[in-house]
Amino acid sequence: MAKxxxxxxNAGSFTTLVAAVKAxxxxxxxxxAGPFTVFAPDDAAFAKLPAGTVDALLKDIPKLKKILTxxxxxxxxxxxxxxKLKSAKTVEGSExxxxxxxGVKINHSTVTAADVAADNGVIHxxxxxxxxx
Numbered sequence: 001m002a003k004x005x006x007x008x009x010n011a012g013s014f015t016t017l018v019a020a021v022k023a024x025x026x027x028x029x030x031x032x033a034g035p036f037t038v039f040a041p042d043d044a045a046f047a048k049l050p051a052g053t054v055d056a057l058l059k060d061i062p063k064l065k066k067i068l069t070x071x072x073x074x075x076x077x078x079x080x081x082x083x084k085l086k087s088a089k090t091v092e093g094s095e096x097x098x099x100x101x102x103g104v105k106i107n108h109s110t111v112t113a114a115d116v117a118a119d120n121g122v123i124h125x126x127x128x129x130x131x132x133x
Contacts, residue, residue, distance in 0.1 A: 007118040016046040034120035035076035079114035
């Protein structure tokens with residue numbers, strides 16, 4: 001297997017996320033021992049953001065780091081465990097809401113694929129970029 005970043009690169013549908021993680025200087029963190037759970041927006045999720053948002057974030061590294069770490073939970077939380085939660089504390093410091101009543105939603109985002117295994121954690125693919133309050 002590979003670590004989280006390499007797993008995302010190999011998947012081929014996370015080019016924007018990987019570019020953002022590199023720009024924010026978080027590659028070494030997400031390649032660390034972990035384990036981490038990453039709610040990973042795919043390229044289609046980033047494409048739903050208003051025009052210019054990604055470019056603006058790539059120029060505002062503190063805000064970019066805040067958004068990216070809002071997608072990460074410490075520990076390895078598999079789909080079976082996610083469905084038992086009402087919320088999860090993110091590495092950013094605030095919580096995301098979890099609703100497993102009809103599929104799994106993280107805030108207003110839907111998990112489209114779960115339990116993508118990595119050496120240092122797990123990735124759950126989501127269809128919308130999460131924004132901290």
